[in-house]
Amino acid sequence: MSVEFETSVTGDRKSVDLGEIDGGVAVEGDRVSVSGTLVADAVPLAILGESTSVTIGGDGGTVRLHHEGSRNSLTVAPEIEVETVEDTGSRLSVSRDERLSTDTGPSDLVRRTRAQAYGDLGWFGYATVRYQSEASDQEQCRYCGREADEIVHRHEETVLCLFGACLTVKRGGVSDECEYCAVRLGDIELSEEERRRIYD
Structure with missing residues (x-):
């Protein structure tokens, strides 16, 4: 070779x-x-x-x-x-x-849109809704302070649902998340080699 x-x-x-x-x-x-x-x-x-x-x-x-x-x-x-x-x-x-x-873009950082979050709500009662939205006009992440190409806003809202209609009772503060400070979950699945090693 x-x-x-x-x-x-x-x-x-x-x-x-x-x-x-x-x-x-x-x-x-x-x-x-x-x-x-x-x-x-x-x-x-x-x-x-x-x-x-x-x-x-x-x-x-x-x-x-x-x-x-x-x-x-x-x-x-x-x-x-x-x-x-x-x-x-x-x-x-x-x-x-x-x-x-x-190659992580805004669509990867937006793990849950507002429509998805509200779509999972029930017919009655209070619920806490969390979702992300793109911050395309922003160059600096207010969470970690770094300049980033991909930044999203994290939202948290308390809503009251009555017969399917949702009323926002409380809005939490909006925080930022970028590709540098976003939480990344590692691969927790064992590889074929790691599974074999358990029984060796």
Whole structure:
């Protein structure tokens, strides 16, 4: 294989977070778990081993894959292209996961619109409604103080519902949220490799 790899991960039964991936990566070993974020336009990736999983997030770029192992998996963000240069192995799984995307826009920060929040209300009683709206005319987040491209307002209202009609009784203060201070829930689902490791 006449390809240069800036980073090499060797050994068995290990988990490695590469952080930002800006050069070629070679993974050689059995039951290895490697993750990182692609920041280059294109990088070569070699997977040489068995039962190894590689996870790559990012908002674009190309992974040029060289595979010589067995029962391995590659999971990438939807914006990343996978170009198979060489595959002499067997049972390679390639998939995409939207949770790996780093391209976060206002639609991602708006987890619940006003219409959705009010649409879930019942016919009678008081309820607390929480929703987000885009702040397209704002450049600085008033919550963390940073300049951001994507900012939303967080709203909280107390409403009284009578026969389906909703009356706003109290409006809470509006606070900001941007891509820097937004709460991100990590992936709590175990990977196939992690599930196997439990029984080893």
